[in-house]
Amino acid sequence: MVKWATVKAFLDIPVTDPDDARRRRLLNILLLYTVILTALTTLASFGLAHIGLGNPPQNPYLALLSTPIVLVGAALLYLLNRYVSGYLASILFLVLVLVSAFTDPESATSGKLLLVFPIPIVMASFLIRPAASFAMAALVSLAVSWVKVNIVDTGIDVSLIPTFFVIALVTWIAARTLESALRDLRTLNRELDQRVIERTRELARALAREQAEASKNQAILASIADGVIVFDNAGVAIAVNPAMRRLLGKSHDQIIGSSIGELMGADVSQEDQEIIHHLLNESALKHPASLKLVWGDKTLLASFASLLDAYGRRTGTVSVFHDFTREAELERLKRSFVSRVSHELRTPLNAIIGYADMLKEAVYGPLSEAQAKAVDRIGVNGRQLLNLVNDLLDQAQIEAGTLRLKIELFSPAELVRHVLEVMEVLATTKGLSISASIADDVPSRMLGDPQRLQQILINLVGNAIKFTDQGSVGIRVYLPGPGQWALEVSDTGCGIPREAQSYIFEPFRQVDGSPTRKYSGSGLGLSIVKQLTTMMGGEVLVESEVGRGSTFTVVLPILPAGLYAQEKADE
Numbered sequence: 001m002v003k004w005a006t007v008k009a010f011l012d013i014p015v016t017d018p019d020d021a022r023r024r025r026l027l028n029i030l031l032l033y034t035v036i037l038t039a040l041t042t043l044a045s046f047g048l049a050h051i052g053l054g055n056p057p058q059n060p061y062l063a064l065l066s067t068p069i070v071l072v073g074a075a076l077l078y079l080l081n082r083y084v085s086g087y088l089a090s091i092l093f094l095v096l097v098l099v100s101a102f103t104d105p106e107s108a109t110s111g112k113l114l115l116v117f118p119i120p121i122v123m124a125s126f127l128i129r130p131a132a133s134f135a136m137a138a139l140v141s142l143a144v145s146w147v148k149v150n151i152v153d154t155g156i157d158v159s160l161i162p163t164f165f166v167i168a169l170v171t172w173i174a175a176r177t178l179e180s181a182l183r184d185l186r187t188l189n190r191e192l193d194q195r196v197i198e199r200t201r202e203l204a205r206a207l208a209r210e211q212a213e214a215s216k217n218q219a220i221l222a223s224i225a226d227g228v229i230v231f232d233n234a235g236v237a238i239a240v241n242p243a244m245r246r247l248l249g250k251s252h253d254q255i256i257g258s259s260i261g262e263l264m265g266a267d268v269s270q271e272d273q274e275i276i277h278h279l280l281n282e283s284a285l286k287h288p289a290s291l292k293l294v295w296g297d298k299t300l301l302a303s304f305a306s307l308l309d310a311y312g313r314r315t316g317t318v319s320v321f322h323d324f325t326r327e328a329e330l331e332r333l334k335r336s337f338v339s340r341v342s343h344e345l346r347t348p349l350n351a352i353i354g355y356a357d358m359l360k361e362a363v364y365g366p367l368s369e370a371q372a373k374a375v376d377r378i379g380v381n382g383r384q385l386l387n388l389v390n391d392l393l394d395q396a397q398i399e400a401g402t403l404r405l406k407i408e409l410f411s412p413a414e415l416v417r418h419v420l421e422v423m424e425v426l427a428t429t430k431g432l433s434i435s436a437s438i439a440d441d442v443p444s445r446m447l448g449d450p451q452r453l454q455q456i457l458i459n460l461v462g463n464a465i466k467f468t469d470q471g472s473v474g475i476r477v478y479l480p481g482p483g484q485w486a487l488e489v490s491d492t493g494c495g496i497p498r499e500a501q502s503y504i505f506e507p508f509r510q511v512d513g514s515p516t517r518k519y520s521g522s523g524l525g526l527s528i529v530k531q532l533t534t535m536m537g538g539e540v541l542v543e544s545e546v547g548r549g550s551t552f553t554v555v556l557p558i559l560p561a562g563l564y565a566q567e568k569a570d571e
């Protein structure tokens with residue numbers, strides 16, 4: 001079988017001008033067609049004569065030779081068309097077609113066969129160029145007229161010439177239209193090709209950008225020391241970094257495709273699992289959320305943030321797990337050490353203070369003046385030490401979150417009176433006056449933790465006395481606004497510089513932190529005041545001017561009576 005590709009390669013002429021290529025291909029097709037037609041005609045005339053349906057050809061040898069002659073002529077024209085010039089081959093072909101029409105001049109010019117002449121006219125416009133049809137019409141007119149005049153002697157038929165030219169005109173229009181349509185098509189194809197090339201180039205660039213972005217993200221993920229897992233909207237892990245794989249002791253393939261529930265298994269408490277599920281299912285985490293959790297033998301801080309696409313839609317969640325197992329253990333050890341040591345210190349300290357008091361009260365006999373002084377110092381320093389230990393214990397408990405408030409009904413007047421009783425001696429020893437006032441609208445009974453409120457007041461008044469060398473210390477209880485009450489402690493002491501006012505509430509921070517400082521103290525008092533106040537839902541404010549004094553105000557919410565009933569019921 002002859003393959004179509006072979007036929008196509010045979011017919012196509014490899015030239016760059018598409019019009020030229022089309023015309024030369026058309027000539028090849030016509031040549032092929034002519035050869036086949038000649039062979040079929042010869043065969044048919046012999047065949048029909050053989051079965052008695054027609055006369056055998058007049059000259060059988062010539063009839064038999066016609067096919068090879070046409071074949072050789074077609075081959076020569078083909079070679080001329082392929083290797084030399086399409087125009088030349090086409091002109092020759094058309095001339096041969098014209099000449100072949102006159103093999104029998106009489107019948108050629110006798111009307112019926114005149115129908116043959118439009119063929120070269122039409123062919124000329126498609127094989128050479130559209131306007132060539134006019135040249136061919138002129139040639140045909142000349143040839144037919146010449147034959148009519150000189151050979152068949154019938155005279156010129158004037159009506160034939162316009163007919164040929166009309167045919168030439170129609171053919172010219174048709175060929176031109178076809179050529180311009182083909183040109184448009186080619187332009188369109190070129191544009192389309194250009195567009196495809198540009199699109200492909202853009203796609204390649206976008207792909208390269210995406211790949212660069214992906215490998216950059218991969219590198220960032222790999223370099224993060226914290227564990228990172230990215231979950232899609234269905235809660236399935238789609239990316240994980242090496243730190244997370246190490247943290248969970250699982251391979252990449254074991255993690256990818258698993259849900260957070262499958263990853264946590266029984267290693268995370270039910271309560272924490274519920275919170276994590278909630279965070280992952282939240283339609284859009286407005287702000288990143290974090291959670292401290294125990295995962296197997298590890299203590300982790302898990303943070304969750306939404307992954308948003310360019311339109312702000314949530315496409316998943318990034319979860320970052322910071323392993324602070326070691327820090328948590330150290331923190332726990334520190335807290336248990338501080339509370340144990342504080343507790344262990346309190347027992348002997350209480351004994352020392354107790355014995356000092358008994359010595360002072362002459363339980364073991366009268367003391368000389370020097371002895372009484374020494375015993376006094378033991379008592380004062382012992383109490384100072386006890387205060388420090390108590391502060392440390394409170395701080396440790398607050399940090400551990402184990403300090404609980406005991407809410408009960410108390411009398412603000414009694415609270416203030418008790419603090420005055422305790423602090424009066426200290427103030428008068430320094431020559432300071434101390435006073436207290438309670439506004440009339442302050443309720444006589446309120447809800448709160450009187451023990452811790454007293455601690456707040458004692459710390460503030462203690463500081464006021466400590467940092468005031470002359471003048472006075474005042475306590476005031478009042479209602480600063482609806483639903484609030486306030487404890488205010490003011491003094492006429494040294495004051496606190498503005499820049500220090502922001503940090504004095506941090507543990508162990510003092511305005512003058514040097515070892516040679518004038519005043520004793522641990523730097524824990526205000527930190528405890530602030531933390532207790534925060535636990536009570538309030539805030540501490542400070543106003544101070546260096547050299548003129550300070551005012552500390554603890555503003556607290558007035559607890560509704562219903563809460564007391566609730567607390568009681570809880571107990």
Ligand code: ADP
Pocket residue numbers: 463464467491493494495496504509510511512520521522523524525526527550
């Ligand atoms: P300390 O044990 O040092 O008193 P605090 O936490 O109670 O620790 O106070 C922190 C620092 O704040 C003090 O060291 C002091 O510098 C400053 N300060 C606190 N209260 C007053 C006050 N009434 N007048 C001046 N300075 C104060």
